[in-house]
Amino acid sequence: MSERIIIFDTTLRDGEQSPGASMNTEEKIQIALALERLGVDVMEVGFAASSPGDFEAINKIAQIIKNSSVCSLARCVENDIIQAGKALEPAAKKRIHTFIATSPIHMEYKLKKTPAEVLATAVKNVKLAKSLCEDVEFSCEDALRSDINFLKEMADAVYEAGARTFNIPDTVGYRLPDEIYKVFKEISDYTKGRLIVSAHNHNDLGLATANTLAAIKGGARQIEVTLNGLGERAGNAALEEVVMALKVRADELGEFYTTINHKEIYPSSRLLSNIIGVNPQPNKAIVGKNAFSHESGIHQDGVLKHPETYEIMKASDIGLVQDNLVLGKHSGRAAFNDKLKALGFSLEAEELNRAFAEFKDLCDKKKEVFDDDLIAIVAADKIKIEEKFKLINLQVSDCSSALATAAVTMECDGETIREAAIGDGVIDAVFKVIDRASKVNGSLLDYKVDAVSKGKDALAQVSVKVSFEGQRAIIGHGLDLDTMKASAKAYLGALNSYISMNK
Numbered sequence: 001m002s003e004r005i006i007i008f009d010t011t012l013r014d015g016e017q018s019p020g021a022s023m024n025t026e027e028k029i030q031i032a033l034a035l036e037r038l039g040v041d042v043m044e045v046g047f048a049a050s051s052p053g054d055f056e057a058i059n060k061i062a063q064i065i066k067n068s069s070v071c072s073l074a075r076c077v078e079n080d081i082i083q084a085g086k087a088l089e090p091a092a093k094k095r096i097h098t099f100i101a102t103s104p105i106h107m108e109y110k111l112k113k114t115p116a117e118v119l120a121t122a123v124k125n126v127k128l129a130k131s132l133c134e135d136v137e138f139s140c141e142d143a144l145r146s147d148i149n150f151l152k153e154m155a156d157a158v159y160e161a162g163a164r165t166f167n168i169p170d171t172v173g174y175r176l177p178d179e180i181y182k183v184f185k186e187i188s189d190y191t192k193g194r195l196i197v198s199a200h201n202h203n204d205l206g207l208a209t210a211n212t213l214a215a216i217k218g219g220a221r222q223i224e225v226t227l228n229g230l231g232e233r234a235g236n237a238a239l240e241e242v243v244m245a246l247k248v249r250a251d252e253l254g255e256f257y258t259t260i261n262h263k264e265i266y267p268s269s270r271l272l273s274n275i276i277g278v279n280p281q282p283n284k285a286i287v288g289k290n291a292f293s294h295e296s297g298i299h300q301d302g303v304l305k306h307p308e309t310y311e312i313m314k315a316s317d318i319g320l321v322q323d324n325l326v327l328g329k330h331s332g333r334a335a336f337n338d339k340l341k342a343l344g345f346s347l348e349a350e351e352l353n354r355a356f357a358e359f360k361d362l363c364d365k366k367k368e369v370f371d372d373d374l375i376a377i378v379a380a381d382k383i384k385i386e387e388k389f390k391l392i393n394l395q396v397s398d399c400s401s402a403l404a405t406a407a408v409t410m411e412c413d414g415e416t417i418r419e420a421a422i423g424d425g426v427i428d429a430v431f432k433v434i435d436r437a438s439k440v441n442g443s444l445l446d447y448k449v450d451a452v453s454k455g456k457d458a459l460a461q462v463s464v465k466v467s468f469e470g471q472r473a474i475i476g477h478g479l480d481l482d483t484m485k486a487s488a489k490a491y492l493g494a495l496n497s498y499i500s501m502n503k
Contacts (some may be wrong), residue, residue, distance in 0.1 A: 085132030130162030173204030239389025277463025329363035
């Protein structure tokens with residue numbers, strides 16, 4: 001008989017802790033909506049007590065998401081749990097996820113508490129969480145370096161306090177699959193019928209997916225994962241890898257099922273990549289650029305004769321459309337909308353109108369429009385925030401024997417601003433003139449440009465990381481056929497995000 005595996009996605013919490021992957025509230029909302037379409041059971045969308053920005057994002061997502069449970073992380077600290085409860089108040093379905101370290105090294109050196117004190121702290125705060133939220137999950141931080149008898153004692157205590165999910169994270173990605181299996185088998189057998197045992201594996205040794213599958217075989221019935229394997233250090237277990245492994249290798253793993261809509265995997269992955277400006281490595285399993293590519297002549301011949309000779313799954317299984325049908329300037333709205341649906345996007349009327357206008361404008365400027373162009377257009381539109389500053393015109397000049405210059409026309413609250421600046425290269429001049437026009441000083445920390453599709457007329461997709469007024473880094477994105485204009489849009493995107501987050 002099939003058993004359900006609960007999918008707990010932490011892209012917006014643990015995933016966002018990946019260097020360079022921070023998102024503003026609007027971007028988080030778009031990822032949350034994608035996760036809901038994907039069919040995740042629980043989405044952990046932030047740490048309410050960590051910052052006003054996290055609290056706001058959790059609260060806004062809680063107002064929008066209806067089908068998935070919305071979750072906030074909280075330490076076993078009274079204020080953390082109270083803030084989580086407040087942020088989650090509007091949610092149709094909600095969960096508080098609270099944690100405390102249980103390994104000897106963490107208890108002695110980080111918490112400076114005895115095991116008895118840690119146990120008492122856990123019980124007290126689980127009870128508080130239960131008073132604010134019916135669904136409570138408890139995690140033993142660094143569980144896989146903890147004494148297993150203490151884990152059992154903790155499981156009993158938090159169950160009595162009201163928790164119904166017991167998470168055993170491999171916080172530092174240390175354990176091997178056979179070790180994971182043994183721990184989960186022992187804990188699952190011990191807690192059977194009382195607690196849902198959850199697995200949360202990090203990828204420090206490249207074993208996160210293998211360890212998660214081992215945990216399932218050992219009795220885990222919830223897995224904590226992220227899109228594209230995003231996460232701290234080497235990342236977390238990748239949602240797409242674990243879910244597709246369960247689907248493809250049911251013969252060995254067993255008849256497990258999830259609520260995931262497999263055809264939303266690739267669109268969700270691409271949306272995340274567009275938002276954070278970080279693509280999975282080309283050879284990344286399932287969603288990497290080369291995942292369904294065959295370079296070897298022998299492989300190509302075999303796939304042409306019968307796809308299953310070298311492919312264990314179809315690209316269409318994850319929502320990847322490979323026909324790459326090219327649309328043109330004579331294509332109508334209906335064909336455009338059908339194409340977007342095939343790519344995994346369902347747009348409201350206003351969104352469709354904006355995307356179609358962008359598409360038509362692009363058709364006038366470039367010879368062929370590809371699937372990746374359409375994905376980039378829609379993703380860019382979805383993550384737009386309120387534009388305090390809007391680019392009207394940009395003019396640049398560079399010469400080996402003269403200074404690079406940039407002149408800009410921008411709009412701010414209905415007023416037109418014109419400025420010019422010189423710089424050490426054109427990009428520097430562009431960013432300096434925006435600083436001068438906006439009167440907000442930014443420091444560029446990172447700059448990246450990618451071609452969206454093939455050809456000399458490919459769209460340029462620019463991502464920047466900027467610190468304004470010495471505060472934390474903000475990411476901005478720009479899309480244009482002209483790389484300089486895309487760069488200006490990216491910098492302005494970061495500036496507008498900074499302003500919206502500091503109102």
